[in-house]
Structures are given as C-alpha cells and as structure tokens.
Amino acid sequence: MENYDKMKKWNRTILIINLNNDETENMNIDSNLFRCYLGGRSLGSYLLYRRSTAGVDALDQRNPLIFSTGPLTGTNFPGSAKAFLTTKSPLTGIILTTVSGGNFGPELKRTGFDALVIEGKASDPKYLYICNGEAELRDASTLHGMLVSDAQEAIRRELKTDKVHIACIGPAGENLVPYASIIDGRRAFGRGGAGAVMGSKNLKAIVVQGEHKTKIKYPDKFKDSVKKAIDELKKNPVTSEAYPKYGTTATVDLTSESGILPIKNWQEAYATEASGLFSEVIREGFHLKDLPCAPGCPVRCSKMNIVRRGKWKGALSEGPEYETIYALGACCGIFNPDFVIQADALCDDYGLDTISTGVSIAFGMECFEKGLLSKEDTRGLELRFGSEEIAIRLIREIANRTGFGETLSAGVKEMSRRIGHGSERFAMHVKGMEMGGYDPRGAKGMSLVYACGPRGGCHHAGGYTVIDELMDPSIDRFEEKGKASLAFSIRNKFVAACDSASICYFVGAFLSDTVISDAIFACTGLQLNSQDLQQIGERASCVERAFNVREGVRRKDDTLPERLLKESVPHGPTKDQVVDLLPMIDEFYKISDWNLETGIPSAAKLHALDLEWIIEDLQMRGVPIC
Numbered sequence: 001m002e003n004y005d006k007m008k009k010w011n012r013t014i015l016i017i018n019l020n021n022d023e024t025e026n027m028n029i030d031s032n033l034f035r036c037y038l039g040g041r042s043l044g045s046y047l048l049y050r051r052s053t054a055g056v057d058a059l060d061q062r063n064p065l066i067f068s069t070g071p072l073t074g075t076n077f078p079g080s081a082k083a084f085l086t087t088k089s090p091l092t093g094i095i096l097t098t099v100s101g102g103n104f105g106p107e108l109k110r111t112g113f114d115a116l117v118i119e120g121k122a123s124d125p126k127y128l129y130i131c132n133g134e135a136e137l138r139d140a141s142t143l144h145g146m147l148v149s150d151a152q153e154a155i156r157r158e159l160k161t162d163k164v165h166i167a168c169i170g171p172a173g174e175n176l177v178p179y180a181s182i183i184d185g186r187r188a189f190g191r192g193g194a195g196a197v198m199g200s201k202n203l204k205a206i207v208v209q210g211e212h213k214t215k216i217k218y219p220d221k222f223k224d225s226v227k228k229a230i231d232e233l234k235k236n237p238v239t240s241e242a243y244p245k246y247g248t249t250a251t252v253d254l255t256s257e258s259g260i261l262p263i264k265n266w267q268e269a270y271a272t273e274a275s276g277l278f279s280e281v282i283r284e285g286f287h288l289k290d291l292p293c294a295p296g297c298p299v300r301c302s303k304m305n306i307v308r309r310g311k312w313k314g315a316l317s318e319g320p321e322y323e324t325i326y327a328l329g330a331c332c333g334i335f336n337p338d339f340v341i342q343a344d345a346l347c348d349d350y351g352l353d354t355i356s357t358g359v360s361i362a363f364g365m366e367c368f369e370k371g372l373l374s375k376e377d378t379r380g381l382e383l384r385f386g387s388e389e390i391a392i393r394l395i396r397e398i399a400n401r402t403g404f405g406e407t408l409s410a411g412v413k414e415m416s417r418r419i420g421h422g423s424e425r426f427a428m429h430v431k432g433m434e435m436g437g438y439d440p441r442g443a444k445g446m447s448l449v450y451a452c453g454p455r456g457g458c459h460h461a462g463g464y465t466v467i468d469e470l471m472d473p474s475i476d477r478f479e480e481k482g483k484a485s486l487a488f489s490i491r492n493k494f495v496a497a498c499d500s501a502s503i504c505y506f507v508g509a510f511l512s513d514t515v516i517s518d519a520i521f522a523c524t525g526l527q528l529n530s531q532d533l534q535q536i537g538e539r540a541s542c543v544e545r546a547f548n549v550r551e552g553v554r555r556k557d558d559t560l561p562e563r564l565l566k567e568s569v570p571h572g573p574t575k576d577q578v579v580d581l582l583p584m585i586d587e588f589y590k591i592s593d594w595n596l597e598t599g600i601p602s603a604a605k606l607h608a609l610d611l612e613w614i615i616e617d618l619q620m621r622g623v624p625i626c
Helices: 031-037 040-051 104-110 148-159 194-200 219-235 237-258 272-277 279-286 322-332 337-350 354-369 388-400 412-419 445-452 466-471 483-497 513-524 530-550 562-566 581-592 603-608 612-620
Strands: 013-018 023-028 065-068 083-088 095-100 115-119 126-131 134-139 165-168 182-184 187-189 203-209 287-291 302-306 316-318
Touching (some): 013 134, 031 040, 031 530, 040 065, 040 083, 040 483, 040 530, 083 104, 083 194, 104 165, 104 203, 148 165, 148 203, 148 337, 182 194, 219 237, 219 513, 237 272, 237 279, 237 302, 237 322, 237 466, 272 322, 272 337, 279 287, 279 337, 302 337, 316 337, 322 337, 322 354, 337 354, 337 388, 354 388, 354 412, 445 466, 445 581, 466 483, 483 513, 483 581, 513 530, 530 603, 603 612
Parallel strands (some): 013 115, 126 203
Antiparallel strands (some): 065 083, 065 115, 083 095, 095 187, 126 134, 165 182, 165 203, 287 302, 302 316
16 A cells, blocks of 8 residues: 555645635645545535534535545546535535536646635625635625626636636525526536525635646556546447437437436426437537537537527527436426527526426426416416426526515425425425436436435435446346445445546446546555445445434435325336335445434444544434444
8 A cells, every 4th residue: 555645646735715804724634534535525525524513504604615626636537627516505404515527626626725615704795716826805796796607707807817717606696596506617516506605605706727737646557547448438339429429418318218207397207299309309400519528538528509590599508418408398398409508508697506497497387287376476477387488587587586486496395385285295306405307216226316315306426326227237227126235336436436536427437446446546646446435435425424414314304205106107118107215215224334213324334434533423412323
C-alpha cells in the first residue's frame, strides 16, 4: 500500500467561506479521510454530517452548501468532469446530494481546492469569485432577478473574461422554490432544491477560474488506464452507438417499449403516442450538434437541440435528457418534442429542476381532471393533460411564485396535503422528492432504489437497477425476490466508483471495476479492488442513512405512493403489475444490516465501517442503536 501522505493528485484542501463575516479558511485534510471517502459524494456527505446542525431548517443559514470533486475530476479519464453538491434539502428535509457535469468541477479543482463549503448568509446579494486559491465576495445587487443566462453573461462582462465557469441561480432560487436548481453553464445541480439553499444565503453565483495543473502520480499507467477505459466503451453498443448518437433520449424508446415510461402522472406506463418523443424523432427533427458535457469524454452524449418551426420556433436546449422528456412530456400527457425543448430551456433559465417541475404540473393536471381542483383554484386555468401553453405559463409562475404557480411550487407532497380528498394516493413522490421516470411495477428493483434511497424519490442515488433489469437477460425484471442484493451492490459500487471518484454514471456503468481501480491508483497511488469500492460505497451510504435517521427518518418513511402498491398498470407490457414492497424492504434491510423495525444501521455495521463517531452522535441524541 502506498503512503497516503505521498499522494499527488488531491489538492487536499477545502475552502470554507463564512458569508456572515466574509471570512475564509483553508482546511487541510489528512489522507486517511480520502482513503475512506475518496471525494465527491462520499466526502460531501461526510462533511455535511460533521458541519451541519441537526434539526435546522434547510433554509437556515446554518445549513452548509458543499461542493466537492473527486480524484479523477479534471483529468482526461472518460466522464470525469463531475462535481457534487451536498446540503440539506428544502424539498425533503433530508440529505441532498446532486451532481453536475460541465466545466465547474474541473475548474474548481484548478483553483486549488478539492471542495468548497459555504456557510452563513450574506447581508445583501453577492457572488463568489474564486481564482487560483483566492476567494472574493462581490456585489450582485444588479444581478438580482436575472435569468441564469443573463446573469452569467453579466458576470463575464464584469470580469472581462470568458475563461470562467459559473454556477448560478435564477429567479426560482431567489424566490426559494424548494426544487430550485443551480445551473452550471447549461448543466444543472438539479434535484432537491439546492438553488433555494443558495438563494437563502443571498448568493447569486459562484465563479471559478484556475490555472493549477492536474498532477498524476503515475502518468504512463494513467494513460494506459484511459486507453483501456476507451476500449471498453467502444466495445459496448450503448456507449459506442446509442449514447453518442442519441444521448439519453435513447432511453425513451427502451422504457416505452418495456412499459415503464410513466404517462399522465403515472396513471399509465405505455402509450403509442410516446413514439413522438423517441430518439430518432428528436435526432432527425431537432439535432444541432453533439457535445461532451466537458472536454475529453468520448461518449459525447450531450445533444444541442433546436426547434426549427412552429409556435416554439427558436427554442434551444442542451437536451432534453431522458428525465426531462419523461417529466415535462409524457408525465404531463404531452408528446411534442417542440414543447419539451422549450420547457427545458425555460426551466434552465429560471433555475428549476425539470423533474419536480413536470411531476408537480402533472399532479395538478390529474387533480383538476378528477375535480379536486376547480378553475377558481387554478386562477382560471383549464389544467388538463396535454395543455402545452398552460404548462409553459406555469413554469414561469412556479419560478416567480405567482398565480397557481405558487401552489405548484410547493411540490406534490405539500400540494397533496393541502388538497386532500385522497390525492396523496397519486402524489408521485417519496419522502417529498418527486420520482424519476422509471415505473417500478415493471422493474421491481427500482422499488428499493426509490423507497430506501437517501434523497427520496430519486432514480439514481439508491442503486439505479433499471439498466440491469432491462438489459441483462438473466434478470427477471418482474421478480421481487433477490432485487435487494442487486440494488445493494449497484448502489455501493456507483457511490464509490462513479459518484466519489468522480465518473459520470452513464460512463461508469459500462466500465469494469478493474479499469476504474487502475485509474484511481495511477492517479493517486491508492490501491483499491472491487471489495474496497463496495466498502467505500457502503460507508458513504451509511453516513447518508445516519444523517436521515438523525432527521427522524425511520422504516415507515421507506415506502412508495399508493398508486404503485395497489393500482395495476392498465395495459401494455407491464399490465396488471403492482409492487409488493414490504418483503423487498425486509430483504434489503437484512443485507444492509439495518434494524428490521426501525431501518437504523446496526452498531456492528457501523463499527465494521469505522463509523464509531456516528454511533456516539446518534446515541447522544437518544437514537437506539442495536
């Protein structure tokens, strides 16, 4: 084993900004912390637990906003242009980890910092400028209220350079919409309301600029690992053909034909009209150019699309990605790509998460069609599935918290509480977060991803089993038994190998553990095998679970909307399917060594993962650890 103090890649420095007094601190991190957490999501989760105050509101100034990079961030390893953001979510009240591609992460690394922790609240609107190890808070009063694209351009003009990368909030973040996002160029820290946390701190933007060169411990070995990774990606039809040509829009074809594409607020999972959103339709009618989310990735799955005719002519988006097509399109009963591109562009400029925005609008549409909302409630809007013009209007209203958008801006959990009359049965969220676009009635492992994942109704953070369930012929996607081990192992691998290393999930999912471990070793000198990656991933997952336990989450919260448990799919390939969740959770808890009654990790498990400090913290708060 290499001496960790001789690692060359990590800057091993965290920049801590206190907005209350404009003070900064550089905190050095010992290498053992990197050995246990690597970076990225794992490091962010550790720092959030350590630096946050239990029980505070997410919009309280004591809730830190943490940006973190991984050991591979900023190298030329495929898919390594990732940065993670960790905070407490104003949408869910539990941990939020969210990732963005683009240039922000690599540029943050080039400033000389592995991570950035922002605490406190500025007295008036500011933006943070970090350049080569120095940080400065600048006046942002003239930027207040600007759309993201306008604010980014104004900052570049003020700094008189295009050689900066900017993470910025729009009106939604300033207005504290609980699912406001932070936009990095055209990419997004999308889910869970990080934009509202940033807005609550009076921080309009974070600007990074650096010239620090990436140091690699074994350059020849690293070059070889990059070559092997590219070779593996070339041999896989998904990363060599589907993603380079179509991006994640290719997923629409697969989920639709498999009967797991949620339609009209998850009332259905299959519709022939969904073919209007298929990848070939978007490629032929709207494609402008292929892009990597940042330089160096051979997959180039990002697509610039433009509407060339019709009422949404001129709409331009780096996307839409699969989840946006699902949420703003199929979930709202809209099968017109022109509209989805326009809606996607608006959400980015106003700083809104496209998933929560689309699912909230779809929930409102179903409530209206069921007679639970009247035109008086909706401020005169005929809120029906397929209503394009109304949906566009509502995006603006949500961001500005005006009209019926004020109601929709609360998210579906709070909306269903206000509306009542059984609407909670089809409020498609878990723990307050609107669900990603894979119906678990046709991919049963996703039930555990949603129900037991750390950030609520997220399709990714808890394991993302759907790729294996739909593409591995040896796996029965309708079988419930055995899916716990699948979710458990996928979660642990990708928390470490992707979210902490940091590699894009849509690259890392198709790379072997050996190639990823070799790259980490060549870059840092840290030797890891598959078992090590599993342990790092499980350790971070237990930190995240413990954070949520500290905030009151128990087994009763690990559930799904009643629609998925009791309503069968009406037609299509998954007809008559429902989810039998309780036995699946029992199985998952046993594999995880979490208490079957409470969902709290056992003392033995926490000891095995070197998390004694969590045992002490939870016991001090009266949380039973068995």
